[in-house]
Amino acid sequence: MPVEEFVAGWISGALGLVLGHPFDTVKVRLQTQTTYRGIVDCMVKIYRHESLLGFFKGMSFPIASIALVNSVLFGVYSNSLLALTATSHQERRTQPPSYTHVFIAGCTGGFLQAYFLAPFDLIKVRLQNQTEPRGQLGGPPPRYRGPMHCAASIFQKEGPRGLFRGAWALTLRDTPTLGIYFVTYEVLCRQYTPEGQNPSSATVLVAGGFAGIASWVTATPLDVIKSRMQMDGLKRRAYQGVLDCMVSSVRQEGPGVFFRGVTINSARAFPVNAVTFLSYEYLLRWG
Numbered sequence: 001m002p003v004e005e006f007v008a009g010w011i012s013g014a015l016g017l018v019l020g021h022p023f024d025t026v027k028v029r030l031q032t033q034t035t036y037r038g039i040v041d042c043m044v045k046i047y048r049h050e051s052l053l054g055f056f057k058g059m060s061f062p063i064a065s066i067a068l069v070n071s072v073l074f075g076v077y078s079n080s081l082l083a084l085t086a087t088s089h090q091e092r093r094t095q096p097p098s099y100t101h102v103f104i105a106g107c108t109g110g111f112l113q114a115y116f117l118a119p120f121d122l123i124k125v126r127l128q129n130q131t132e133p134r135g136q137l138g139g140p141p142p143r144y145r146g147p148m149h150c151a152a153s154i155f156q157k158e159g160p161r162g163l164f165r166g167a168w169a170l171t172l173r174d175t176p177t178l179g180i181y182f183v184t185y186e187v188l189c190r191q192y193t194p195e196g197q198n199p200s201s202a203t204v205l206v207a208g209g210f211a212g213i214a215s216w217v218t219a220t221p222l223d224v225i226k227s228r229m230q231m232d233g234l235k236r237r238a239y240q241g242v243l244d245c246m247v248s249s250v251r252q253e254g255p256g257v258f259f260r261g262v263t264i265n266s267a268r269a270f271p272v273n274a275v276t277f278l279s280y281e282y283l284l285r286w287g
């Protein structure tokens, strides 16, 4: 099994992640809290109350886990293509796989990575939603003191299954949309690359950026539901399941609720995924 694809997936994911985390925090807050009027209002409030550090809440776990999650995604994707088309990463430039195969391999990667991602994503979302400023004396202490404390208290209060709260919504979000992710990337790369050649850096950046946007725009409705399911159960259980969460969110807030955070998601997705694909391609070429 080509191991370097897993390594390339990890490093490229970590680079993208640091870049996009501040956007991600704003997105999560807009999706799950009603105190903010919009992107700018949310940014200003985070900065005033929590300083620049507020934007980086919940980042350490994703960085530690991206190794696992992105290497599963890219490794399973590439190895599924190998199984489907019997071509290695290098050979695929001269013998490109069909888009159907790319889609199936992307969905497979997306499906499997969701299970690895679920507990880390849950902890990230819970920490991002803590609005208390760090290290301030006198104010009420936050519920979770850090990622390990958060994991331990979820485990204690909600059991091992508590760590997988929202995992089903996450799987539904990621399976088709990671198929879309890789198909968009391949379509754009092939469009702008002469046959048999490697795509240029500019092409990889643009194709990666748009792949991120296409994937996130289609993922946003279930992203909102996922985040809400993950925040559920802190005080009392509000939702019975994914469908119930969808229905009551629409009832209370109208269909627009499914696009909460779509602008900020797309703004984040372009640079994050441009960098992810560029480093992935380069690491594999050197490797």
Ligand SMILES: C[N+](C)(C)CCCC[C@H](N)C(=O)O
Residues within 6 Å of the ligand: 013, 016, 173, 174, 177, 178, 181, 212, 215, 216, 219, 269, 272, 273
């Ligand atoms: C499928 N979904 C849209 C959720 C993610 C697609 C891109 C994944 C990338 N690590 C990122 O964080 O942007």
